[in-house]
Amino acid sequence: MSSHGFRFTIVARDGRARAGFLDTPHGRIPTPCFAPVGTQGAVKTVPPWDLKALGATLVLANTYHLYLRPGDERIARLGGLHRFMGWDGPILTDSGGFQIFSLQGLREVDDDGVTFRSHLDGSLHRFTPEKAIRVQENLGADLIMCLDECPPPLDYAYNVKALERTHRWAERCRAAHRRTDQALFGIVQGGVFEDLRTRSARFLVALDFPGYAIGGLSVGEPKADTYRILSLMDALLPEEKPRYLMGVGTLQDFVEAVARGVDLFDCVMPTRVARHGTALIWGGRLNLRNAAYAEDPRPIDETCECPTCRRFSRAYLRHLFNVGEPMAMYLTTLHNLHTMFRFMERLRQAILEGRFEAFRTAVAEALPAVSEPEPSDG
Known part of the structure; x- marks a missing residue:
């Protein structure tokens, strides 16, 4: 991964574990890296100067929440998310997909996108792949994600349908993305099913994204399945590109995922507890x-x-x-x-x-x- 201010370099390997640097337009991220979650554009209770002093090198913000409040266009008018939240280091935004798909009873998915009601006031909204990219371009994060569907991990039939959507949406996200100062990651899905995960990884690798996220894990499946799928991903994803395991944050999981070639992590656990x-x-x-x-x-x-x-x-x-x-x-x-x-x-x-x-x-x-x-x- 090397273009437009981005470069991923592996400097050491020990078994399948690797240490490296991910350079972005807003600074260098030593990997493996844990990113604290700043859902609303702030890591709860902690100002950015404290984050810097503690050693944070990457912060995650949430596309869904910032789209609803204060609005991505407003953030763009105010100079983008880095200026808005007073953090000059790298930022990662998710696509909002996980939050939308968590809105049981408040959203409806079709092949073109997802229609949902705000958890705040019930107002109606719609995200297509193109809209998810436009919102993230307005926010201006360094690392951004394709819109994907995060299905129940143990439902094979639903995972088949969701995977087809995720793949079509990935193609559309890639075509819609214009900003060269952002790296767009594809998200591998497929639940706990090796055939679906293999299909997903191969499809997304063929699209040649600058990085790959592994979604749909640690959402209720047994740990043995999590680690089994991570081992499979290690064998299928490109060695030279960064790998991001979404929403995982226990110390044990860090070690076991790094042992399977993962580079980036985020989780709300340390701040929430x-x-x-x-x-x-x-x-x-x-x-x-x-x-x-x-x-x-x-x-x-x-x-x-x-x-x-x-x-x-x-x-x-x-x-x-x-x-x-x-x-x-x-x-x-x-x-x-x-x-x-x-x-x-x-x-x-x-x-x-x-x-x-x-x-x-x-x-x-x-x-x-x-x-x-x-x-x-x-």
């Missing part, structure tokens, strides 16, 4: 509302160097949550994002130093059984 009083630590989670921490002078994690752990105790954070102080959510989100970024840095360093399998084993031994995925709505 922080707002409910849960802090991520090596080996599990802490519920900071727990009475056991009422007089605990220790930081969340005594090995952590984030701003929260350098200054505040578990007792203080518990107090903030218990009195409803908004700063509790901010401080815990800072810690959780720091934890995710440092983990990804350690994972990347293990690849660079040729000790990825040892790191993988250590993670498997230290962390609890893989939890079910978090819903990805921001």
